[in-house]
Amino acid sequence: MVVMSWIRFALVATVCGFVATVLLPAADPAMRAARAASVTPQVAAGRWVYAREGCAACHTQQVRAVEGRFGMVREPEDIGPASTPAQYAGQNPALPGDLRLGPDLSHVASRIRSAQELRQLLRSGRGGMPPYPYLSDRELDVLVTYLLTLR
């Protein structure tokens, strides 16, 4: 009987915690106001290559309020404005990342505007970033298209 009480407690606490900290924040007016932007199939495919290759292991798409004060592209490495709920709206999976070994990519297209430069960077790597020589031309195209939507 005592064991069943522990098990019941564990299940109720876990479900209540999940509802309170994962589902309830989405009911906040600022969250509900966020609308998903429509994406082309090519952009969706690029997003999938991004997720498949684990880009989020090193790159965040999460500019915190304390970092966004520097404004947009004041310097070549500038991080850009703070992320808003709209940035993630409709994203499946969301790609906020949890470790920033490479620069944040929320606004990468405002720093690198040329598809050619992005292709070159992905093919050959740069600094601490590994190259991705095995990506097909098609995969590279959709990935670059996706990255260029991150403004």
Next chain:
Amino acid sequence: MLAWMFSDERWSAARRFLFAGAVWALAAAAYESVVWAQRVWPGLLADFPWTSHGRLVATARDLWTFGFLSPLLIGAALRVAGQGERDGLWSEPLANLALWLWTAAQLLATWWLHAGWTRGRPFGEAPWPVDLLRLASALLLLWVAKRTLERGGQEPALGFLALGFAAMPAVLVLGKGLFWPFANPYAGVVDALAQSFLRSALAWLWCAPLAAGVALYLVAAFAGRPAWAPALVGASVVALGALAPLVAPAAFVWGPVPFWAQTVGAVAQVLLLLPLLTVVTGVVRPLAGRWEAVREQPGVAFLVAGWGGVAAGASALALASLVGPSRVAHLTLWEEGSRLLVFGGFGAVAAGAAYTLTPHVLGRALVSRALAWRHFWVVVGVWALATPALLLAGLAQGATWATGTVPFAHASQAVAPFVAVRFAGALALVVAHGMFAWNLFLTADSGEPVPAAERELVPVTG
């Protein structure tokens, strides 16, 4: 073959979980070392899709949490759950079925994550067939644990085991959205928070209760004294179970989630230290005046050090969730340092449990205590060197980002020596986990048999 696979031999499931964990521990350490090598030499193995950095990170995380930590903790928890008047597990064949499901899931996860079949969610990368196998296994384990624990016994630590076994399937269903397994049912901010929920719940609702129950039980049995009064242990179980599911938004302090949710997450992360520190003191307290005896039992030293690491890592995470320190600690290598302590701490508890339980699941004494002590000192050495390196590197990253004037590439170059230290630590862990697996397999093969009377643990009810 089927009779062997689903054996009803006493403690066969616990033994197999422990040995599976030891093998996967070596694999996890090897993958981790390649991941950190790639952070030192970015071009390493980059020509092949199966060994690209992003895919190896996903595989290494999966191996560490589900391959290494989970089977070892499950094996130890099953052995402890079936002790005393409960007279063994309620069903060894069902527990063995859970083991084979878990092992099949791990093999498939490793293969598919290499091949690029992923959900793309950090710590939740494994695709849905793997999740369903793990869920089936977790439900079987919950059923076996429930029926076993219902047979009686009043040891205070059992509440932690019940919490851990019950939370496992709940964390999988909610964190990975397994009520609709074939596609991710979450999107947007909900998905971002669900990812964070899964990440924190794996540590605090999955590993922590099992590690606490096992450590409190084994140390009390070793010392012949209770950890704390049953009421205090019970309060810790309630506090851990109530606070751990609330931690998720702490990962988004200053981020795009409502401020009230950030506050709830940060407060829960800080308050979580209370039950964790109760466990730490509960593991240390029975050993007062008996530290000499620990020399004969390296497993107990692992249990104590492991919980020390968990508490230190939890403190670092709590600090990083506060509004001020999170400015410079969040999203940096500080978090990797905290995780090294937390997940490394659970690993040390799991290894300690395996060493301590060797005579009780194999009926043989550990072949080499000296090798176990070497394993212990390598782990402590890695913590002593790599953790400060990562924490300092994180602070350096955060501080340079906060200036807003130093280019990101310069900040990355500045932390390269710290990353190299972590790589050296990862290599040392491969050696340590090799010693661990070797010692266990040697014991199974040629360990000295212990008398039947010494094969049982003596429960301490407090």
